[in-house]
Amino acid sequence: MKQASNVFYRHPDASVPTAVKAEGNWIIDASGKRYLDASGGAIVVNLGQGRQEVANEVYKQLLHLWYAHPTMFDTKTVEKLAKKLADHAPEGISRFYFMTTGSEAIETAIKLARQVHMAKGRESKWQVISRWKSYHGLSVGALSVAGRTSFRTPYTQMLFSVEHISPPYCLRCSYGLSYPKCDVRCASALEDAILNLGPETVSAFVAETVSGATLAAAVPPTEYWSRISNICKKYDVLLVLDEVMVGMGRTGKWFACEHFGISPDIIVLGKGLSGGSLPLSAIGTKEEHYQAIMAMGGFNHGGTFSHHPVTAAAGLATINILERDNLIERVSKMGRMLKKNLDQALGNHPNVGDIRGIGLLWGVELVENRETLKPFPRGQKITEKLWHMLFKKGVILYKSVGLAGRDGDALVIGPPFTIKPQEIEYLVSTLKDSLTQVLKEF
Ligand SMILES: Cc1ncc(COP(=O)(O)O)c(C=O)c1O
Numbered sequence: 001m002k003q004a005s006n007v008f009y010r011h012p013d014a015s016v017p018t019a020v021k022a023e024g025n026w027i028i029d030a031s032g033k034r035y036l037d038a039s040g041g042a043i044v045v046n047l048g049q050g051r052q053e054v055a056n057e058v059y060k061q062l063l064h065l066w067y068a069h070p071t072m073f074d075t076k077t078v079e080k081l082a083k084k085l086a087d088h089a090p091e092g093i094s095r096f097y098f099m100t101t102g103s104e105a106i107e108t109a110i111k112l113a114r115q116v117h118m119a120k121g122r123e124s125k126w127q128v129i130s131r132w133k134s135y136h137g138l139s140v141g142a143l144s145v146a147g148r149t150s151f152r153t154p155y156t157q158m159l160f161s162v163e164h165i166s167p168p169y170c171l172r173c174s175y176g177l178s179y180p181k182c183d184v185r186c187a188s189a190l191e192d193a194i195l196n197l198g199p200e201t202v203s204a205f206v207a208e209t210v211s212g213a214t215l216a217a218a219v220p221p222t223e224y225w226s227r228i229s230n231i232c233k234k235y236d237v238l239l240v241l242d243e244v245m246v247g248m249g250r251t252g253k254w255f256a257c258e259h260f261g262i263s264p265d266i267i268v269l270g271k272g273l274s275g276g277s278l279p280l281s282a283i284g285t286k287e288e289h290y291q292a293i294m295a296m297g298g299f300n301h302g303g304t305f306s307h308h309p310v311t312a313a314a315g316l317a318t319i320n321i322l323e324r325d326n327l328i329e330r331v332s333k334m335g336r337m338l339k340k341n342l343d344q345a346l347g348n349h350p351n352v353g354d355i356r357g358i359g360l361l362w363g364v365e366l367v368e369n370r371e372t373l374k375p376f377p378r379g380q381k382i383t384e385k386l387w388h389m390l391f392k393k394g395v396i397l398y399k400s401v402g403l404a405g406r407d408g409d410a411l412v413i414g415p416p417f418t419i420k421p422q423e424i425e426y427l428v429s430t431l432k433d434s435l436t437q438v439l440k441e442f
Helices: 052-064 076-088 102-119 140-145 149-158 185-197 224-234 256-260 287-295 309-324 327-346 382-393 421-440
Strands: 019-023 026-029 034-037 093-099 127-131 163-165 202-208 238-242 266-269 281-286 352-358 361-366 398-404 407-413
Touching: 034 421, 052 309, 076 093, 076 281, 076 309, 093 102, 093 287, 093 309, 102 140, 102 202, 102 238, 102 266, 102 281, 102 287, 127 140, 127 185, 140 149, 149 398, 163 185, 185 202, 185 224, 202 224, 224 238, 224 256, 281 287, 309 327, 327 352, 327 361, 327 421, 361 382, 382 398, 382 407, 382 421
Parallel strands: 127 163, 127 202, 202 238, 238 266
Antiparallel strands: 019 026, 026 034, 093 281, 266 281, 352 361, 361 407, 398 407
């Protein structure tokens, strides 16, 4: 515990170093030690740090106009950011509402879905369906939607009622089936849930397009999303895709849903939207939904810091760099290199159960027995031990636990799009060495 401090830290760990500087993909602490941030914190820092262009645009906006309440004024910067996003957005998504965090954006999305139904005369639709083993944030509303048990348990009584279905996680299929024979049973589970709740009551289905924090980069089978999209259309259920982690180029396309040929009713963005320079999140929706809400008198929602011109300046500068430097193409190239290195180093490791991912988002799942996929008991805290060993050696990855019931261990790799080949080699060899060292201690 840091004694001489007034900061309310999240954990009592006294060994957390003080970060004093960042250089590109690296963080430097007060002792001068350097860390390769191979997860960009929580998969946030898409461009690396210290970008002069982002700092310049933010500085200019601060001097020019740093606040104007969004119900009293619009601003050119927010207009430009929305236009830029609309240029790249999945088909039909043309209207963007800006906030600060991913959790706030998720809550805004489910309120928007409800209001769209009200505007279209479907007053009885309010219920939300989401998935187990999902992550949508930790505010009470976002946590109600999320399906990560360890975060929900202390607050269960306080969460609102959301129906959760099983996720598309072929490695540990909830139905005991295997792909493709399963006929994507996990997608038809949505239809079952809608029928059980009563289609006239169901407002939205919320899910991560590619699972992030909780299922460590598990990519659904190809036809999963087209099935889900059709079920949503059949029952007038709005499809809300959470691309807080996987949007803005992380998967090698601007938005992950492009890989599956679908477009949602509402897309949720955060993290990489400003690359971590300032807190910025957004929802995007279709013109038809926006017009329905406007015809009803506007969106019954708000926020002091919504549509903030300074965070918008950071978002705009971030997108300009992505475009100028063709960084999303680079994601695919570097992603292939990362996968090759991971396969070579860990593909036959007896305690690696799976290496999976897309673009520059990869998960390495650790198991006690590779043949049966038996997980390590959670009490052994294998992920945490490995994470600490890596951190000690100067490589930062992202933890993912609870993938197999309450057990299950994985690490997520999500480096900046600017990662260099030698940095990939360094991170993979450090991961391999650290894994050997941690397992020796058992
Ligand atoms: C997919 C997804 N949705 C929502 C969130 C919540 O975002 P925030 O932590 O900014 O509230 C996260 C954060 O990790 C996330 O990964």
